[in-house]
Amino acid sequence: MNGAKVELRGLRRNFSGTAALDGLDLTIESGELIALLGPSGCGKTTALRCVAGFEQPDEGTVLVDGKDITRVPANKRDAGMVFQSYSLFPNLNIRDNVAFGLRVRKVPAAKRHARAQELLELIGLPHIGGRFPHQLSGGQQQRVALARALALEPRVLLLDEPLSALDAKVRVSLREEIRRLQLSLGITTIFVTHDQEEALSMADRVAVLRAGRLEQVADPATLYDRPATPFVAEFVGTMNRVPGRIDGNQVAVLGQTLPVDGDLPGTPDVDVLIRPEAVRLTPDAEAEGMVLVSSFRGSTAQLRVQLGDIEVLADVPGHDSVRLAPGTRVRIELVERPVLVSASSGATAASAKTPVPEHDVV
Amino acid sequence: MAALTPEGPMAQLTPPAVAAGPVSGPGRRRRIRVWRGAILAIAAVYFLVPLIASFTFTVKAPEQDFSLDAYGQIFTTEGFGQSLLLSIGLGVATIAVVLLLTLPAMLAVRLRVPKMKPIMEIVCTLPLVVPPITFVAGINTVLQFGPDYLASTPFYQTIFAIQDENFPVVLVLAYVILALPFVYRSLDAGLGAIDVRTLVEAARNLGASWPHLIFRVIVPNLRSSLASASFLTLALVLGEFTIASLLHFQTFPVWIYTISGSQAQVSVAVSVFSLLITWLLLLVLSSAGARQRSGS
Numbered sequence: 001m002n003g004a005k006v007e008l009r010g011l012r013r014n015f016s017g018t019a020a021l022d023g024l025d026l027t028i029e030s031g032e033l034i035a036l037l038g039p040s041g042c043g044k045t046t047a048l049r050c051v052a053g054f055e056q057p058d059e060g061t062v063l064v065d066g067k068d069i070t071r072v073p074a075n076k077r078d079a080g081m082v083f084q085s086y087s088l089f090p091n092l093n094i095r096d097n098v099a100f101g102l103r104v105r106k107v108p109a110a111k112r113h114a115r116a117q118e119l120l121e122l123i124g125l126p127h128i129g130g131r132f133p134h135q136l137s138g139g140q141q142q143r144v145a146l147a148r149a150l151a152l153e154p155r156v157l158l159l160d161e162p163l164s165a166l167d168a169k170v171r172v173s174l175r176e177e178i179r180r181l182q183l184s185l186g187i188t189t190i191f192v193t194h195d196q197e198e199a200l201s202m203a204d205r206v207a208v209l210r211a212g213r214l215e216q217v218a219d220p221a222t223l224y225d226r227p228a229t230p231f232v233a234e235f236v237g238t239m240n241r242v243p244g245r246i247d248g249n250q251v252a253v254l255g256q257t258l259p260v261d262g263d264l265p266g267t268p269d270v271d272v273l274i275r276p277e278a279v280r281l282t283p284d285a286e287a288e289g290m291v292l293v294s295s296f297r298g299s300t301a302q303l304r305v306q307l308g309d310i311e312v313l314a315d316v317p318g319h320d321s322v323r324l325a326p327g328t329r330v331r332i333e334l335v336e337r338p339v340l341v342s343a344s345s346g347a348t349a350a351s352a353k354t355p356v357p358e359h360d361v362v
Numbered sequence: 363m364a365a366l367t368p369e370g371p372m373a374q375l376t377p378p379a380v381a382a383g384p385v386s387g388p389g390r391r392r393r394i395r396v397w398r399g400a401i402l403a404i405a406a407v408y409f410l411v412p413l414i415a416s417f418t419f420t421v422k423a424p425e426q427d428f429s430l431d432a433y434g435q436i437f438t439t440e441g442f443g444q445s446l447l448l449s450i451g452l453g454v455a456t457i458a459v460v461l462l463l464t465l466p467a468m469l470a471v472r473l474r475v476p477k478m479k480p481i482m483e484i485v486c487t488l489p490l491v492v493p494p495i496t497f498v499a500g501i502n503t504v505l506q507f508g509p510d511y512l513a514s515t516p517f518y519q520t521i522f523a524i525q526d527e528n529f530p531v532v533l534v535l536a537y538v539i540l541a542l543p544f545v546y547r548s549l550d551a552g553l554g555a556i557d558v559r560t561l562v563e564a565a566r567n568l569g570a571s572w573p574h575l576i577f578r579v580i581v582p583n584l585r586s587s588l589a590s591a592s593f594l595t596l597a598l599v600l601g602e603f604t605i606a607s608l609l610h611f612q613t614f615p616v617w618i619y620t621i622s623g624s625q626a627q628v629s630v631a632v633s634v635f636s637l638l639i640t641w642l643l644l645l646v647l648s649s650a651g652a653r654q655r656s657g658s
Contacts, residue, residue: 052563052567053566054563054566073566074563074566074567075566075567075568075569075570075571076569077567079567080567080568081563081564081567083560083563083564085557085560086557086560087557087560087561087563087564088564089561089564089565089579089582089583090556090583091579091582091583091585100565100568100570101568101569104568104569104570104571104574105569145564148564148568149567149568151568152568152569
């Protein structure tokens, strides 16, 4: 089974005035797992549905291996899909559910059942062929849905938030399983999610969408460490906004001078974007900062530190949380790394709807 | 024949839904049980007294002993088989037409234009508001419309053809409209209970054509609501009198009315008999529905 290369070119789709897709361009390489990540309403599901054929773009084309499939009906496309809600046919048992696509293609019963059994073994549920969907747990149902989507050996796999209805533990184990299957089958996979952790942990590349446009597409590490835009920086992971002042190619922030990464806004007064784990705290009775709240998460603790009239989030190792209990005076130090800056928050909030906020600075 | 008109089966179908309300506290529960019994008794009197009266009338005429002769005569009375077959035929045709009309339409509205749903609901409920006498007057006017210069056209021949006494298509058309509210209600409930959009998209994604997905995915999952829609339609057609009588077609209810002048006992016997048939159908139907619920 080989994955196909999927290209989205200039996709546009309007829903009664609002643009769900606004000129989306994205190329998904053969055999890769790409996650479409973004806030609700960013067009990620619409993009997936355009590939599946459930949605027709107003403009633009969908290419699979260079072939234009934009107007091909959904039932003639070579893509398996797993849905957000449970989608197994309630009237059919698990074996017949998995074999549904083969039945549509008039594959003889014996061959159909053999293939269904093979797939049930692949997803680690070989004994449930005779059961009905309502007798399975949510996680099992989604696994069967995955097996059903793979039964026809499609060259593209589409996953529309398949894990969002499941509880946390099942979600983690199932995403590892999906990844394992995807790698062993080498099938091109588009995974829609609003959960950044899911996207970062599973995908080869993550595409961050915003208001129907592509904001950034990169591998998870790059996306997290070197976000291309302030939107990506704040959407993926947590981000502090600390006022700073531009000086040449550097920025002065919290008494330190750090190199600037990315574009410089037009004004000297900026917000510096800093990850909580790049903030170091040292207890110091003389210092200005004070720990306000500490939320313990096991391996780490996230502290909210007041510093003058701003608040800074800092992630510290879990065992340090005792030393840095709320009320403790602390000195704040930033890790020496290039930082991303954006126009100060007032202006950014006003221009939140435009893709390039930097140009709107007064 | 009152129990065979639409109100009859509906009245029998509604109580279970009402009885499913929440109950709290042992004292309250007992009081509710007493009330339940009282209401059941009142309902039983209301329904059973006319039935028992009818039955008594058929088996015991004044100055005669108990006899089931009237029931024996049903099958030998002229016109029985013919009119019953006609009514059943009309019922089956009506069910086929009304389901073929509403199911695809309701699916299309749900999947493509959900905004149209209230409009469709109003249109489908409208027949309840129009009195049958108005309805039949309208049909009559249309059927009598036929200026002479149209005499040789297919239009004229169609008007004649749909009034064929052996199988009056015009009645099927009229009954389809009368059945719309009931069919719409039961299909709407059935479609509401399954995630139609996801099932349709899953089936499309697996390569199913529209007919395939309707017959293999939608219909099997709507079995009980399709069955109840069919049953309500059949009951309606088997009991409908006004339209058939005014258009001069000899359907089963019209036939019962016709013979009641000459053979009063037989006509009541037929009524009791047809009531039993209807109940039998209802039993078959509800057990089919129950089997599906435990099966899926």
